[in-house]
Amino acid sequence: MNVADERMKPLEKASAQSVEARLIRRLLAFFGNPPFEFVLWNGDRVSPRTDPVATIHVSSRETLYDILRDPQIRVADAYSDGRVRIDGDLVALVQEVYRNAPRGEAGTLLQRVARLLHPPKHNTLAGSRENIHHHYDIGNDFYALWLGRTMAYTCAYYPAPDVALDAAQVAKMDHVCRKLWLKPGDTVVEAGFGWGALALHMAQNYGVKVKAFNIAHEQVMFARERARAAGVGDRVEYIEDDYRNIAGQYDAFVSVGMLEHVGLENYEELGRVAARAIGSAGRGLIHSIGRNRPASLNRWIEKRIFPGAYPPALSEMMHIFEPSALSVLDVENIRLHYARTLGQWLELFDASTDKVLAMFDEKFVRMWRMYLSGSIAAFTTGTLQLFQVVFASQENNSIPWTRDHLYR
Amino acid sequence: MNVADERMKPLEKASAQSVEARLIRRLLAFFGNPPFEFVLWNGDRVSPRTDPVATIHVSSRETLYDILRDPQIRVADAYSDGRVRIDGDLVALVQEVYRNAPRGEAGTLLQRVARLLHPPKHNTLAGSRENIHHHYDIGNDFYALWLGRTMAYTCAYYPAPDVALDAAQVAKMDHVCRKLWLKPGDTVVEAGFGWGALALHMAQNYGVKVKAFNIAHEQVMFARERARAAGVGDRVEYIEDDYRNIAGQYDAFVSVGMLEHVGLENYEELGRVAARAIGSAGRGLIHSIGRNRPASLNRWIEKRIFPGAYPPALSEMMHIFEPSALSVLDVENIRLHYARTLGQWLELFDASTDKVLAMFDEKFVRMWRMYLSGSIAAFTTGTLQLFQVVFASQENNSIPWTRDHLYR
Numbered sequence: 001m002n003v004a005d006e007r008m009k010p011l012e013k014a015s016a017q018s019v020e021a022r023l024i025r026r027l028l029a030f031f032g033n034p035p036f037e038f039v040l041w042n043g044d045r046v047s048p049r050t051d052p053v054a055t056i057h058v059s060s061r062e063t064l065y066d067i068l069r070d071p072q073i074r075v076a077d078a079y080s081d082g083r084v085r086i087d088g089d090l091v092a093l094v095q096e097v098y099r100n101a102p103r104g105e106a107g108t109l110l111q112r113v114a115r116l117l118h119p120p121k122h123n124t125l126a127g128s129r130e131n132i133h134h135h136y137d138i139g140n141d142f143y144a145l146w147l148g149r150t151m152a153y154t155c156a157y158y159p160a161p162d163v164a165l166d167a168a169q170v171a172k173m174d175h176v177c178r179k180l181w182l183k184p185g186d187t188v189v190e191a192g193f194g195w196g197a198l199a200l201h202m203a204q205n206y207g208v209k210v211k212a213f214n215i216a217h218e219q220v221m222f223a224r225e226r227a228r229a230a231g232v233g234d235r236v237e238y239i240e241d242d243y244r245n246i247a248g249q250y251d252a253f254v255s256v257g258m259l260e261h262v263g264l265e266n267y268e269e270l271g272r273v274a275a276r277a278i279g280s281a282g283r284g285l286i287h288s289i290g291r292n293r294p295a296s297l298n299r300w301i302e303k304r305i306f307p308g309a310y311p312p313a314l315s316e317m318m319h320i321f322e323p324s325a326l327s328v329l330d331v332e333n334i335r336l337h338y339a340r341t342l343g344q345w346l347e348l349f350d351a352s353t354d355k356v357l358a359m360f361d362e363k364f365v366r367m368w369r370m371y372l373s374g375s376i377a378a379f380t381t382g383t384l385q386l387f388q389v390v391f392a393s394q395e396n397n398s399i400p401w402t403r404d405h406l407y408r
Numbered sequence: 409m410n411v412a413d414e415r416m417k418p419l420e421k422a423s424a425q426s427v428e429a430r431l432i433r434r435l436l437a438f439f440g441n442p443p444f445e446f447v448l449w450n451g452d453r454v455s456p457r458t459d460p461v462a463t464i465h466v467s468s469r470e471t472l473y474d475i476l477r478d479p480q481i482r483v484a485d486a487y488s489d490g491r492v493r494i495d496g497d498l499v500a501l502v503q504e505v506y507r508n509a510p511r512g513e514a515g516t517l518l519q520r521v522a523r524l525l526h527p528p529k530h531n532t533l534a535g536s537r538e539n540i541h542h543h544y545d546i547g548n549d550f551y552a553l554w555l556g557r558t559m560a561y562t563c564a565y566y567p568a569p570d571v572a573l574d575a576a577q578v579a580k581m582d583h584v585c586r587k588l589w590l591k592p593g594d595t596v597v598e599a600g601f602g603w604g605a606l607a608l609h610m611a612q613n614y615g616v617k618v619k620a621f622n623i624a625h626e627q628v629m630f631a632r633e634r635a636r637a638a639g640v641g642d643r644v645e646y647i648e649d650d651y652r653n654i655a656g657q658y659d660a661f662v663s664v665g666m667l668e669h670v671g672l673e674n675y676e677e678l679g680r681v682a683a684r685a686i687g688s689a690g691r692g693l694i695h696s697i698g699r700n701r702p703a704s705l706n707r708w709i710e711k712r713i714f715p716g717a718y719p720p721a722l723s724e725m726m727h728i729f730e731p732s733a734l735s736v737l738d739v740e741n742i743r744l745h746y747a748r749t750l751g752q753w754l755e756l757f758d759a760s761t762d763k764v765l766a767m768f769d770e771k772f773v774r775m776w777r778m779y780l781s782g783s784i785a786a787f788t789t790g791t792l793q794l795f796q797v798v799f800a801s802q803e804n805n806s807i808p809w810t811r812d813h814l815y816r
Contacts, residue, residue, distance in 0.1 A: 099803070161809060292802055293730040314736055318723035322701040327790055328722055331739035336805065382735055382802035394700055394790035395507070397744065401569060407815040 017044045020064055034096040040064070053096065054088030076300040076374070080367040090369065094377035101383070123263035123308050125242055129215050131308035132261060136216035140195070142359055146348035151195035151222070154257035154287065155338035155386045165344040168337075173201040176254065178406045179285050179330065179390050182206040186251035189213070189277050191243035191270075192258025196223025196236070203227075203235040210236045211250070213243050246273050252284060253277045259288035259317070260309045267312075267319040275324035275393065283392040283399070284326070289338070290314065290385040298374070305371045311384055321391055329399055330390040338386045339379035346372040425452045428472055442504040448472070461504065462496030484708040484782070488775040498777065502785035509791070531671035531716050533650055537623050539716035540669060544624035548603070550767055554756035559603035559630070562665035562695065563746040563794045573752040576745075581609040584662065586814045587693050587738065587798050590614040594659035597621070597685050599651035599678075600666025604631025604644070611635075611643040618644045619658070621651050654681050660692065661685045667696035667725075668717045675720075675727040683732035683801065691800040691807070692734070697746070698722065698793040706782070713779045719792055729799055737807055738798040746794045747787035754780040 017025075021044035028034065028048050037052035039045050041060050058064050063083040067074040078084040086093065123131065140151075147153055148165040156168035157175045176198065182188070184207030190199050193212035196219070202208050214220055220240040227236045243258065244266075253274045262270055274284050289311040296302070297309050314331065321328055349356070349372060356365050378384040392399050425433075429452035436442065436456050445460035447453050449468050466472050471491040475482040486492040494501065531539065548559075555561055556573040564576035565583045584606065590596070592615030598607050601620035604627070610616050622628055628648040635644045651666065652674075661682045670678055682692050697719040704710070705717055722739065729736055757764070757780060764773050786792040800807050 157810075159810065159812070292733045292735050313726065313730055315723045315726035315730055318721065318726070322721055322723055325700045327700050327741065327743075327793060328739065329741045331736065332811065333735065333737045334810075335735075336807070336809065380805065382804075385735060396790075397788065399744070401744065402565075402567065402742075403740065403811070404567070404815050407812050 017046075018042055020044070020061060021046050024064075031100050034100055036093065036096070052088065053092035054086050054090065056093075057085040057087070059083045059085070072298065073300045073303060076304070076367075076370050079370055080304075080363050082362065082366070090373040091376045091380075094374045095381050098377055098381040098383045123261065123266055125244065127308065128242060128261065128263075131306075132216050134307050135305065136194075137218040139359060140218055140222045142356065143195070145352040145355055146345050147195075148344075148348070150197045152197045153194050155289075155334060156341040156344075157334060158337050158340055161340065165341070165348075168341065168344075169197070170201070173198050174205075175406065176256065176285055176287065176388070177202060177206050179388065180252045180254060180283055181400055181405070182208050182252060184208070187211070187249075188252045188254060189246055189248070189250040191246065191253070191255040191273075192261070193219070193223060193238060194257065195219050196226055196238055198254070198256055199223070199236045199238070200227055200230060200232065203232045204230065208235075208251075211239060211246075211248075212236065213239050213241050213246060215240065215242055244269060244273060246277055248277070249279050249282075250277050251282050253282065254285050256285075256287040257289075259286055259320075260306070260311055263308060264310060264312065264316060264319070267316070268323045271320040271322075271324040271326060274320070274391075275326055278393065280393045280395050281398065283329075283390065283396065285388060285390050286317070286320065287386070287388045288312065288317070290317065290333075290387045292382065292385060298378070301371065301374070304367060314387065317387065317389060321389075325394050326391045327394050327396070328389060328391050330388075330403060332388045333385050334388065335379045335382065335385045338384070339376050342372055342376045342379065346376065425454075426450055428452070428469060429454050432472075439508050442508055444501065444504070460496065461500035462494050462498065464501075465493040465495070467491045467493070480706065481708045481711060484712070484775075484778050487778055488712075488771050490770065490774070498781040499784045499788075502782045503789050506785055506789040506791045531669065531674055533652065535716065536650065536669065536671075539714075540624050542715050543713065544602075545626040547767060548626055548630045550764065551603070553760040553763055554753050555603075556752075556756070558605045560605045561602050563697075563742060564749040564752075565742060566745055566748055569748065573749070573756075576749065576752075577605070578609070581606050582613075583814065584664065584693055584695065584796070585610060585614050587796065588660045588662060588691055589808055589813070590616050590660060592616065595619070595657075596660045596662060597654055597656070597658040599654065599661070599663040599681070600669070601627070601631060601646060602665065603627050604634055604646055606662070606664055607631070607644045607646070608635055608638060608640065611640045612638065616643075616659075619647060619654075619656075620644065621647050621649050621654060623648065623650055652677060652681060654685055656685070657687050657690075658685050659690050661690065662693050664693075664695040665697075667694055667728075668714070668719055671716060672718060672720065672724060672727070675724070676731045679728040679730075679732040679734060682728070682799075683734055686801065688801045688803050689806065691737075691798065691804065693796060693798050694725070694728065695794075695796045696720065696725070698725065698741075698795045700790065700793060706786070709779065709782070712775060722795065725795065725797060729797075733802050734799045735802050735804070736797060736799050738796075738811060740796045741793050742796065743787045743790065743793045746792070747784050750780055750784045750787065754784065 021040055024038050024046045033048040035049045035052045037047035037055040039055055039057045041058060063078055067078050079086060148169060150166055150169040152169040157172035158168045159171050186208040188202055188208050188210045190210060190212035193199050193214045199210040199212040202210050220238055223238045227233050278284050291311050291313045294313045294316055297311060302309055353365060429448055432446050432454045441456040443457045443460045445455035445463040447463055447465045471486055475486050487494060556577060558574055558577040560577040565580035566576045567579050594616040596610055596616050596618045598618060598620035601607050601622045607618040607620040610618050628646055631646045635641050686692050699719050699721045702721045702724055705719060710717055761773060
């Protein structure tokens with residue numbers, strides 16, 4: 001039997017494998033032998049189980065030792081730049097990683113240390129502008145390829161699991177509007193409006209006037225043009241400014257998918273802004289990715305995709321409401337809806353690979369595929385949650401009697 | 409004009425009034441002149457506004473100086489033992505007190521100091537037994553006079569505001585059962601079962617088996633007899649024991665109106681008990697009085713009515729769920745329903761005054777009237793909230809897709 005033959009039968013000849021193959025085998029055993037297969041640069045295969053969900057090809061010894069130094073960041077980096085290739089089900093692979101991640105007190109401690117060593121980027125007025133620009137201003141044409149017609153870049157709401165993406169985004173906007181019990185003539189202020197879909201939808205379908213704030217320049221331009229084209233430019237004002245500069249009184253305050261970028265240190269101020277905006281008679285809604293317990297965002301996502309981002313636990317979200325004595329009326333967790341939304345985005349993204357390649361490069365495509373796949377895994381494993389929180393002032397007794405109106 | 413005449417026209421002749429009348433006038437001015445009228449032992453009247461909601465008769469100088477030393481406790485004590493008489497709308501009077509109570513940081517600080525000086529009674533296993541006995545074991549016949557047919561001593565749920573008490577209590581139990589998506593054959597464990605209405609309802613209407621825990625002896629006896637009479641003794645087991653001794657696995661964990669008596673220091677353990685009970689596939693619900701922000705219970709209520717009780721803010725409730733990585737799926741705040749429930753209880757209580765007098769005495773009647781009226785005021789002013797929190801393990805993906813099923 002020559003060397004080439006031996007490489008064809010690695011499972012039977014483990015003892016003849018390289019030092020690195022044996023190291024990987026031991027590491028996998030330590031983590032309970034997840035269903036991964038590794039193929040090394042020298043052809044060595046390590047596959048502790050017969051049912052691997054994905055095969056991870058490591059291109060060089062240097063790559064292996066590089067990723068072992070800080071796996072949470074460097075595996076995804078190596079995947080992005082092609083030094084690691086993954087065949088098979090990327091979502092299932094990340095799900096296994098999340099399912100095997102430490103979740104007890106030890107995990108929390110490790111995560112706290114990690115947060116101390118790698119604090120998220122600060123969201124000062126200037127810092128927020130830089131952090132937001134990094135992600136949201138990379139090109140409206142790019143996002144238009146895979147976000148669907150609404151360009152809503154937040155968790156959709158599926159009245160039934162088989163609803164199509166665009167319909168589910170519209171259903172989400174209606175769900176939010178019903179939760180805010182909007183009436184014709186109401187005024188609404190929105191903090192962080194994305195490409196402006198929700199403000200537009202409110203003005204078109206609920207007879208309200210909306211003032212919407214956002215600091216991502218490309219999004220502001222896009223939203224203004226869309227509102228003009230839809231003929232509601234007089235009822236939606238898109239303002240390129242920070243939510244902290246919201247002034248005046250409104251019947252409703254709404255923020256969908258901005259809190260992730262606000263930063264814990266600013267929650268109390270956000271609450272003051274919202275409380276001031278709605279006064280004693282208004283109501284508010286904050287929709288955000290969250291957690292079951294405090295923990296920092298996956299460090300690769302924070303570093304490469306969303307600088308300054310942090311998904312709060314509910315106890316942390318309460319720092320928004322409690323100092324201002326806002327009354328939390330309703331919290332809904334729709335994490336499985338976000339897994340579905342992301343799945344539909346990923347399908348569209350994959351179907352648009354050629355166009356994305358023409359705009360960026362292969363590294364960008366792989367990076368975004370990792371981000372979307374990893375996010376699906378995070379929501380299906382309960383690593384991330386999606387909270388919608390409805391609130392009002394303590395003295396507001398005109399709150400709805402039940403939540404029945406949301407489901408009629 | 410003689411002295412008697414002058415006493416008839418106190419408003420025009422304030423300067424001729426007693427030192428105490430002038431003191432009360434200044435105190436009322438300091439608190440923004442709430443719509444109260446005072447009548448003193450000497451006939452002096454102080455009424456800064458023409459629309460008083462209630463008239464407070466103070467029987468002696470000693471009583472006045474006594475209540476001024478610690479109003480939160482001593483006004484209600486003096487009312488209970490007849491040294492202070494209140495004519496008019498007791499609920500409206502307490503509402504005014506709550507509306508004028510400090511709510512900002514200063515208020516919180518004062519409340520924190522008060523909590524340090526007057527810590528709630530500890531809820532150790534023995535302490536809980538003593539605290540619970542104090543309130544719940546004073547007589548099933550007494551509670552039967554005004555709780556309605558279900559004997560449910562927790563916030564009811566009114567599909568519409570004009571629903572009758574018994575129907576609203578049944579609707580609450582159905583609301584809870586739907587939130588737990590019970591299926592025939594499921595097993596349920598209940599922590600704190602009161603007089604056993606919910607466990608009975610579940611067994612009779614949802615085809616489930618229930619193990620229910622409670623440490624109030626009189627309630628346990630009552631509940632067992634009721635289940636026997638209803639012929640479901642084989643499907644409901646009422647256990648006289650502390651929730652901390654719950655063992656075994658169940659499809660659902662439920663606790664309605666017990667958390668108020670658990671004590672913050674035991675929340676993490678309660679979460680461990682619930683997480684262990686439902687495992688990875690079950691679900692749970694905790695229904696509790698709460699707050700918009702951390703603050704201790706009204707001290708008179710804690711001292712005279714509910715020793716050891718504490719209504720948590722949501723941030724505090726999260727100490728139950730987060731250490732065990734339980735996933736909060738749904739929070740509903742139905743505080744206005746509790747104001748309505750208490751209003752209906754108070755009506756029945758007032759209609760049963762003669763019977764209550766025969767069981768206890770006038771002091772007891774007034775004490776309970778103050779407790780029920782003050783509680784109505786607390787819920788209508790948003791001083792207290794009522795939260796229902798639904799939760800499941802992080803990995804439970806068989807959670808309902810939407811909340812639609814609650815409203816069909």
